[in-house]
Amino acid sequence: MLNHQQTSDVRTLTLFITGKRWLAAAAFLLLAFRLGSASAQITEDPVAPLPDPKKFAHGLFVDAGLGSFFVIGKGKSIEPGVAFGARVGYDVFRLLALSVHAVGSTHRTDFGSAPQTGQLLQLYQTAAELKLTVPIGQVSIFAYGGAGFAFFSTNILSTTGLTKPDKTNSLMFNGGLGVDYHLLSRHFSFGLESAFVKVQELKTTGGVLSQVYLRYAF
């Protein structure tokens, strides 16, 4: 008994013999494609390699973030603004890191009908931070806190009583939580973090910084 494929081969040969060469060539090509696809067929999904967190790079690291900063409380006359951040740090242990964090955000003022409305204001924050991390496979959850200095680009807030006259710098404290996802690369991870920031000289409850970041460990 001839199987289906053998039957096809015989039919192609018959076409050659009968002189219908073009029909034979087309049939041959069809046959070749059919055979090719059959030989490349994947029958099982490849096994995903399991990441080994021990192989992730640690030590000196940098990250860059993009997000928003908004003031809560009386200072809501400072509108929410885009924030850019950068951090340089060192993983002392897998669970503990020290870092220096700089964040700049830009805001528009809104004091109702007062002449101070509609002015642009930048807030620069620099802080030394301590970060605690709990790794769970590729994901890690972290908490951090720090202290540093904040600078306002102008004295506009002092003309409204939100800061002391001509005060454009202040001590600041921050504390936040975040989640980090390590890629299969040894060096890269990305994550989301959110922190409460208290700028001491700003007469308001505080502010919230939320950002996504990309981290590179050397």
Place this chain on the structure above:
Amino acid sequence: MRATIKAALLTLVVGCSSNSPKYFAPAKPLEAGGMMASASTATIELPFRRPTDQERTALQEESKKLGFQVPFLQREDIDVSIQYTITNLSAEPGQASVAVDGANEYTSYDVAAIQSYIGTLMLPPDADAPTVLPLFQTTKVIVPAKTKLSGNIREDDVAEIDRDLDAIGRFKGPYLTVLLNDSTATPLGMEMVPKTVKLPQLWKLIVSFKATVPMRLDFLVRVRDQANVLAEGKEPLYKPSPKAFTPMIAGAVPIVPPMP
């Protein structure tokens, strides 16, 4: 590579600081109209630092080269504008206007002082009362009852004040012609001003507010200092002694002759 990073950081820092304005508000808002005086005035002296010896020498050398005095506070380095809000406190609509006078390093122009000076003159019997205009005046606006109206005297408006004050002060331009014409549109009255003039910026602003019904003016002077001449902390302040502008009135003589 390090030099590039340093240069980039320096550019960022300088860029941020030079374009960051500083704001100056009066001690209290101006109130005018109704039972109050129909006009009220506030003076703001901008806190500029004194020039260093090096800067003085450089200014003197440049002055010699150009043939006229080069000011320390220059218009091209310092931008000034005024943001304001007029609040109608009464239950009826009223008219309001804001005017600006001031002083640069060479000349001081104050409508009230000029009117006082004219009061000390005996005018010719056939002469009309002289017209005294402020350096800048907003158009009179009608403010509805219990409402607020915001406005802005822009940097280019203050630049026109700078040009006019310098023309009538240092270069003795015909003051009404200068004040009535926009110098960017017509050079009338500016004939004596050199083409290469270094315009002095105002260091003193006199803001006047007029209203027909009780109103309040809140304002804020905004200064963009690109030459780092605003005083920081307790730096000694620059206090020039400009000459008060007095208009020439044909045939007018002082009522009290000056002491010999």
